[in-house]
Amino acid sequence: MGVTKTDLFTDRQNELAKIAKVFAHPARIAILEHLIQSNTCINGDLVQELGLAQATISQHLRELKEIGLIKGSIEGVSVNYCIDAIRWAEVQNLFQDLFSGFPKISGCC
Amino acid sequence: MGVTKTDLFTDRQNELAKIAKVFAHPARIAILEHLIQSNTCINGDLVQELGLAQATISQHLRELKEIGLIKGSIEGVSVNYCIDAIRWAEVQNLFQDLFSGFPKISGCC
């Protein structure tokens, strides 16, 4: 037990859940918000900004990168991370679709 | 270790993460989508619909209820669950605000 039964659900449901999981940590929300507001967005910045250890932030960045929300380009010794605009819009639409599904006709309550 | 350092983040960041966590499971997405589409939405329904045990579904329903996304009214022997429209819109706006924050001026990449 303890393992999610992904085979019971549609691909869309599994994907949406997987993406939501990336949003499901305040540090990753904070990283995204920092990337949105800042133009010079390197890991070192974030270690100063948030109070977490370098290893921890690097791990959060990897999760954001794995789901495609951010991308990093090597800039000399450091890495320049930023939001992937295409994927951002894609994910936005996924959530939008879920939210706009209700109310449909508002039948019961 | 292993415990999220909520004190490092803003209330909004923590709340958004907490809500995202509820969306971060395909069964809960499936439950929400079922509630959106159906008008007669009781737990028994869901046990048939999804392939999970009654105890498991009840637990997922509780998490959805705790964050306020759904509410249940006792209907004789069964419980009539449905989406809380007010909270739904509230949560939608929270995500909307995050998503629409980018692109701001689209400075770097």
Next chain:
DNA sequence: AAAATATATCGTAATATTGCGATGTAATAA
């Protein structure tokens, strides 16, 4: 080449989540 800087990965401890059988509870039916 050696040192410094920035980030990634590994390993591990603490904690959280998932799933479900067993059992509890509360309303209706017999």
Next chain:
DNA sequence: TTATTACATCGCAATATTACGATATATTTT
């Protein structure tokens, strides 16, 4: 009252997440 029906909760095992020190890697500087 006893049985039935529909959930809810408990307790536990399996697995996942979080955080971080230690260490690896890779680029620039000296």
